[in-house]
Amino acid sequence: MRVGVPREIKVHEYRVGLTPAGAAELVQAGHEVFVETKAGDGVGFADSAYEAVGAKILPDADAVFQTGELIVKVKEPQAIEYARLTPDHTLFTYLHLAPDPEQTKGLMDSGCIAIAYETVTDNEGRLPLLKPMSEVAGRMSIQVGATALEKSHGGRGMLLGGVPGVQPAKVVILGGGVSGTHAAEMAVGMRADVTIFDRSIRRLAELDTQFQGRAKTAFSTAASVEEAIIGADLVVGAVLIPGAAAPKLVTREMLKKMKDGAVLVDIAIDQGGCFETSKPTTHQSPTFIVDGVVHYCVANMPGAVARTSTIALTNATLPFTLAIANKGAKKAMNDDPHLARGLNVAEGHVTYEPVARDLGHKYVKPDWLTSI
């Protein structure tokens, strides 16, 4: 199969969909890999590194989309990108469609098959292609939150861990899944006072065992969250209902009761955000202030640590990329229900139920899809 890898075009997005090591495995399996020039420059993967393993470099994105059958990316396609997609393409990337009606329409109009990394599942019902980036974003949330708490960034001027004789900052983490747990690891490591909220009793029990009292756990209700955020210095939004728009756990009314200079980091912003006042920001201008509370809502946080993230992402996606290239998208999904759960749009229809529900489209299960 011809695999195309365009350069990412979101603001300050330096990740690339495939490493040279990943390209090498595809070439060894008999596929042709076409990479847009400079696609890996930002993370230290020069064109020559791809050429050395047998990939071909193309001069621009148009050429990559025209040549590739399987397009492997990182971020959801931007308008100029989905305009290039046709019924002959399979797109494999993060999509986050539930809060994004324009992109959904663009993908439907293209007629392509679009498989979203973030809804591919594993045997435990987890999300193996979201996991590596959630690990990165969770860990990063504490370092960006700590910076935002500094006075010069609008924060209340608190050191997360305090110092001897001065109390540490109170960190509240909403959602104790992958990103929330990694956030808690970092916050505990910096000696903050950490509480993790979740609605899964089983997950709270696992976290209780994992943290051995170094972080507290709490069942998430509207009342318990409100009480916690009023006293919090840093709140990390890390909830997820797979594929669906994030639940709004902190309303505008609740925000007014928070301390001036407190910080919200909304990791869940790519699914619409879990704070009512969140709106997506970029690495260029990552924060804004509402009612004295600093909001950090960057939808591609891992792009800031693009080298770590690129390698972690290809490690997770490569087995699926190989399966799609080896078998074709339809057979690969029929052989693997976990990959099939990644199918969000196909041949003009929304094929993922939570996206259809959230955006008011008809859910269509393709007649060729037999594995789910």
Ligand SMILES: NC(=O)C1=CN([C@@H]2O[C@H](COP(=O)(O)OP(=O)(O)OC[C@H]3O[C@@H](n4cnc5c(N)ncnc54)[C@H](O)[C@@H]3O)[C@@H](O)[C@H]2O)C=CC1
């Ligand atoms: N902004 C960015 O750059 C990035 C954003 N993300 C996003 O972060 C979000 C979280 O991802 P993961 O940690 O992988 O998800 P996950 O599925 O591992 O964890 C989500 C947790 O939220 C819990 N939850 C659901 N509803 C809740 C509620 N009402 N109150 C408390 N907890 C609740 C679930 O029980 C689960 O434990 C997703 O939207 C994901 O797309 C991930 C990577 C990068």
Ligand SMILES: CC(=O)C(=O)O
């Ligand atoms: C998961 C995601 O949206 C990202 O890594 O940018």
Ligand SMILES: [Mg+2]
């Ligand atoms: Mg206030």
